[in-house]
Amino acid sequence: MAIAFIGGLVIIGDGRILEHGTVLLDGQRITKVIEGEMDLPPDTRKIPLEGRTVLPGFIDCHVHLCLDGGPDPISSVITESVPMTTLKAVQFARDTLMAGVTTVRDLGGKEEIALVLRDAICSGLISGPRMLVSRQMICMTGGHGWPVGREADGPDEVRKAVRQQIKKGADLVKFMATGGVLTPGVEPGAAQLTEEELRAGIEEAHKAGRKTATHAMGTEGTLNALRAGIDSIEHGVYLDDQSVSLMVKQGVALVPTLSALYNIEAKGIEGGIPEYAVEKTKRVKPYHLSSIRMARETGVRIAMGTDAGTPFNMHGENIGELKFLVEQGFSPIEAIQAGTRIAAEVLGMESDLGSIEEGKLADLVVVEGNPLDNIGLLRDPEAIKLVVQGGKIVKGNLDQS
Numbered sequence: 001m002a003i004a005f006i007g008g009l010v011i012i013g014d015g016r017i018l019e020h021g022t023v024l025l026d027g028q029r030i031t032k033v034i035e036g037e038m039d040l041p042p043d044t045r046k047i048p049l050e051g052r053t054v055l056p057g058f059i060d061c062h063v064h065l066c067l068d069g070g071p072d073p074i075s076s077v078i079t080e081s082v083p084m085t086t087l088k089a090v091q092f093a094r095d096t097l098m099a100g101v102t103t104v105r106d107l108g109g110k111e112e113i114a115l116v117l118r119d120a121i122c123s124g125l126i127s128g129p130r131m132l133v134s135r136q137m138i139c140m141t142g143g144h145g146w147p148v149g150r151e152a153d154g155p156d157e158v159r160k161a162v163r164q165q166i167k168k169g170a171d172l173v174k175f176m177a178t179g180g181v182l183t184p185g186v187e188p189g190a191a192q193l194t195e196e197e198l199r200a201g202i203e204e205a206h207k208a209g210r211k212t213a214t215h216a217m218g219t220e221g222t223l224n225a226l227r228a229g230i231d232s233i234e235h236g237v238y239l240d241d242q243s244v245s246l247m248v249k250q251g252v253a254l255v256p257t258l259s260a261l262y263n264i265e266a267k268g269i270e271g272g273i274p275e276y277a278v279e280k281t282k283r284v285k286p287y288h289l290s291s292i293r294m295a296r297e298t299g300v301r302i303a304m305g306t307d308a309g310t311p312f313n314m315h316g317e318n319i320g321e322l323k324f325l326v327e328q329g330f331s332p333i334e335a336i337q338a339g340t341r342i343a344a345e346v347l348g349m350e351s352d353l354g355s356i357e358e359g360k361l362a363d364l365v366v367v368e369g370n371p372l373d374n375i376g377l378l379r380d381p382e383a384i385k386l387v388v389q390g391g392k393i394v395k396g397n398l399d400q401s
């Protein structure tokens with residue numbers, strides 16, 4: 001049966017809006033989108049949207065569904081059992097979907113959990129966001145993320161590590177080009193996998209038709225990844241003129257994950273977060289903010305990603321990231337594009353997702369009020385009245401209201 005959303009503000013996702021739009025769905029796809037009313041097929045279920053806004057389903061380009069958002073989630077995931085991590089991840093996937101995030105990219109977890117979760121969601125066994133999964137992140141021996149990563153040294157071993165991820169079913173490949181915050185004893189500014197190692201790994205992923213992403217904080221490591229042909233830069237703390245101009249030239253997106261550093265700083269050592277992580281966060285955060293501003297002003301495409309699962313960065317609060325982007329100079333409509341159209345491009349799924357257009361998959365979110373007046377509305381799962389994923393209403397019922 002067709003469903004029509006009538007009379008609401010429609011935020012298309014590519015910068016356009018309709019003041020009183022009608023959006024018609026049939027089956028899994030959007031069949032028509034117009035300003036004003038349209039003749040509807042008989043038996044269409046009509047959902048009036050007066051005072052509400054319909055947006056594309058949001059896409060979070062950087063989550064870790066195996067991490068629980070506790071004060072020291074890496075230690076927890078290493079020590080707890082696989083069944084316990086799996087059960088928690090099932091709940092986190094559900095929380096994420098209920099918050100209006102209909103697609104995520106999982107950039108590193110434990111064993112096969114994220115892959116199994118992806119397949120269970122895809123088959124309809126459990127509810128959750130559509131997932132693209134990197135499986136294990138590839139790092140140098142003792143490099144950032146090693147407790148949950150696949151350590152590899154030298155171009156040949158990195159190549160093999162990539163082949164292993166793809167063999168197991170990874171949708172993309174994640175590298176660790178620099179140090180980071182959550183691993184003790186590594187420096188965020190230091191380069192890790194070399195340019196040669198990254199080039200070998202990226203080449204291997206591209207041969208198999210997989211996109212690549214890299215954790216990147218320090219400038220040298222970021223440049224190594226860019227020269228080696230990476231597709232997205234995660235975090236991007238110490239960007240400089242050369243790295244942002246390479247990103248623009250090569251069409252490489254930045255996924256800043258502001259939520260990660262904000263939550264670590266906000267909860268601090270008092271919240272139980274390890275001291276080394278708090279200290280490093282405080283040190284890198286000012287550079288991170290100026291890098292994001294510089295990237296935006298230079299024309300780098302910026303997509304929403306949260307690093308959900310890191311300390312106090314809870315699954316289901318993902319869309320709070322947009323408020324952080326607005327604080328760094330984004331207009332609300334620009335921030336929404338980062339979480340929809342641009343995020344879909346980062347995933348390589350822009351022909352199916354990321355905007356409310358005819359022919360695309362019907363992933364929609366209905367929110368009370370107008371997020372263009374108050375972007376903070378979107379961070380509250382309670383304000384998300386309805387979630388549609390692939391044409392199916394997975395949250396809410398507006399018929400009686």
Ligand SMILES: [Zn+2]
Pocket residue numbers: 062063064107307
């Ligand atoms: Zn991450």
